[in-house]
Amino acid sequence: MTGRQGVVLYGPPASGKDTVTAALTELHPQYAQFARLKVGTGKSAGYRMGTAEQLRQLEAAGDIVYANARYGNTYAIDRPGVDAAFAAGVPVVHLGQVDGIRALVDGYPAVWSVVLLWCPREVTEQRSAGRGDSDTAARLAAWDTTREDLDAHPNTTWDLTVDTTVTSPQEAARLIDQLLAQRAAAA
Secondary structure (H helix, E strand, C coil): CCCCEEEEEECCCCCCHHHHHHHHHHHCCCEEECCEEEECCCCCCCEEECCHHHHHHHHHCCCEEEEEEECCEEEEEEHHHHHHHHHHCEEEEEECCHHHHHHHHHHCCCEEEEEEEECCHHHHHHHHHHCCCCCHHHHHHHHHHHHHHHHHCCCCCCCEEEECCCCCHHHHHHHHHHHHHHHHHHC
16 A cells, blocks of 8 residues: 555535635645546536547546546546646545545555535535525535435445534644544554
8 A cells, every 4th residue: 555645525515625625725735636537518627627538548548547427527537637636745536426435445546534524405505506506406416416325325434524514624624634644643
């Protein structure tokens, strides 16, 4: 096992993945959000926009660690992208599917700290509307899917669970950073 450490933030839409990642980066600049490869349209910030042909080439080379479709787009975690993220520091990977966590943890050698960020459905609705999302209904459907995903995988273990309705982003970042420090000391 490699000594490289990464963070996986799992949770429904608007649970705080972007906000906690920003707080982590403020705490220590070596943390950086992993920019998944996105094939499709819409929001491009936080993604590496790609083409269907690039995705096919990565798949043919065996370099897709995990891919999923949501909001009419394909989102991929690719081996070259994760390699580059580790070369730059400590990647923070955002996921909304337990299968994605398993694929990453099992398919990319590193010490992954898996964190569940959670908020109730009504908070997702309030946060989504508050930030001006044009697709709040789709985000609520994704919240429902995330809840079903958790229910379908009751034995999923989390290194840390954070209720983002009661824990500030700065405190969540401190807890995650502390978790990584503990894991590094134990290695």
